[in-house]
Amino acid sequence: MIYTITFNPSIDYIVEVEDFKVGMVNRVKTNYKYPGGKGINISRVLNNFGVKNKALGFIGGFTGKYVKDFLQKEGIDTDFIMVNGDTRINVKLKSNEETEINGEGPCITEENLKELYKKIEGLTANDFLVLAGNVQKTLPRDVYSRIQERCLKNNVKVIVDTTGDVLIESLKKKPFLVKPNRQEFSEIFNKKIETKEEIIEYGEKLIKMGVQNLIISMAEEGAYLINDKGVYYASSPKGTVINSVGAGDSLIAGFLASYLQMGDLLEAFKWGVATGSATAFSLDLCKREDAISLLDQVFIKKLI
Numbered sequence: 001m002i003y004t005i006t007f008n009p010s011i012d013y014i015v016e017v018e019d020f021k022v023g024m025v026n027r028v029k030t031n032y033k034y035p036g037g038k039g040i041n042i043s044r045v046l047n048n049f050g051v052k053n054k055a056l057g058f059i060g061g062f063t064g065k066y067v068k069d070f071l072q073k074e075g076i077d078t079d080f081i082m083v084n085g086d087t088r089i090n091v092k093l094k095s096n097e098e099t100e101i102n103g104e105g106p107c108i109t110e111e112n113l114k115e116l117y118k119k120i121e122g123l124t125a126n127d128f129l130v131l132a133g134n135v136q137k138t139l140p141r142d143v144y145s146r147i148q149e150r151c152l153k154n155n156v157k158v159i160v161d162t163t164g165d166v167l168i169e170s171l172k173k174k175p176f177l178v179k180p181n182r183q184e185f186s187e188i189f190n191k192k193i194e195t196k197e198e199i200i201e202y203g204e205k206l207i208k209m210g211v212q213n214l215i216i217s218m219a220e221e222g223a224y225l226i227n228d229k230g231v232y233y234a235s236s237p238k239g240t241v242i243n244s245v246g247a248g249d250s251l252i253a254g255f256l257a258s259y260l261q262m263g264d265l266l267e268a269f270k271w272g273v274a275t276g277s278a279t280a281f282s283l284d285l286c287k288r289e290d291a292i293s294l295l296d297q298v299f300i301k302k303l304i
């Protein structure tokens, strides 16, 4: 079974404004609301692919209720912990450029954390646990790593998708999969990593540290998969980007859905990239048939 944990879910408020002007009154052309947060997006795409999963995390207030109700209506199993304060609203502004304003999110107490630890105690080697998204500033930076420690004991496969110090701490606990984009990957080493040679050099450092599979995603420029079997590059399908929010999360969901079914890392990588692009080419997160239609545009090359 796949479990996702989103510490800081959101309502993603997607607003399209023609020719947005800073400091002026701008009128919305179209707007949409979706439940958001990286783990929640992964749960939704898995569900679109027919993969049963459970969404965990912290929600609060009327916005939290919106998130929970939306997921339940889609048929997703949820087990959220209720916290004081409202789940955040993240604004995704689409105009000549894409701009995002992500909220801070409600405070998580020590009691809330203990409740979460309890929920993951029963996970086993047959389970995957996805830790995705930003964690509130008031929480210790090793909070993912503490969860991973508990998972290591029971051989639960952990997937991490986050940024900054929380990501760096999590790398020490031998995650099954980590998926930074190129900027997040550079931040790990505090160095601009751009060329193929640099990506391979620094990627292999993470594999030596114990990361089992590393995917570095680069939007339309493709993605790298690095593990102890080699270094692989996948091209991204071509298409018109409609809303790239959640493309990275979709890559993880597509990868997991395929890996769960076939147990083949390269096939999973191919599905991941097709799924990421299918979401970038959709308004909401993609459906399974959207990903299938792009599969034959993903070419995988073994580099090492």
Ligand SMILES: Nc1ncnc2c1ncn2[C@@H]1O[C@H](COP(=O)(O)OP(=O)(O)OP(=O)(O)O)[C@@H](O)[C@H]1O
Pocket (backbone or CB within 6 Å): 180, 181, 182, 217, 218, 219, 220, 222, 223, 236, 237, 238, 239, 241, 244, 245, 246, 247, 248, 249, 251, 272, 273, 274, 275, 276, 277, 278, 280
């Ligand atoms: N412009 C694009 N064209 C084709 N595919 C794209 C594009 N943008 C994203 N993708 C697909 O989505 C995957 C993940 O995108 P990206 O590298 O931007 O991750 P991310 O920064 O984590 O995404 P996000 O934060 O928007 O969820 C890419 O590997 C690619 O398959």
Ligand SMILES: O=P(O)(O)OC[C@@]1(O)O[C@H](CO)[C@@H](O)[C@@H]1O
Pocket (backbone or CB within 6 Å): 008, 010, 012, 035, 036, 037, 038, 041, 090, 100, 102, 132, 133, 134, 135, 245, 246, 247, 248, 249
């Ligand atoms: O603030 P975080 O947790 O880093 O990112 C949150 C977020 O931008 O990530 C998802 C897309 O990946 C969105 O649904 C959501 O709004």
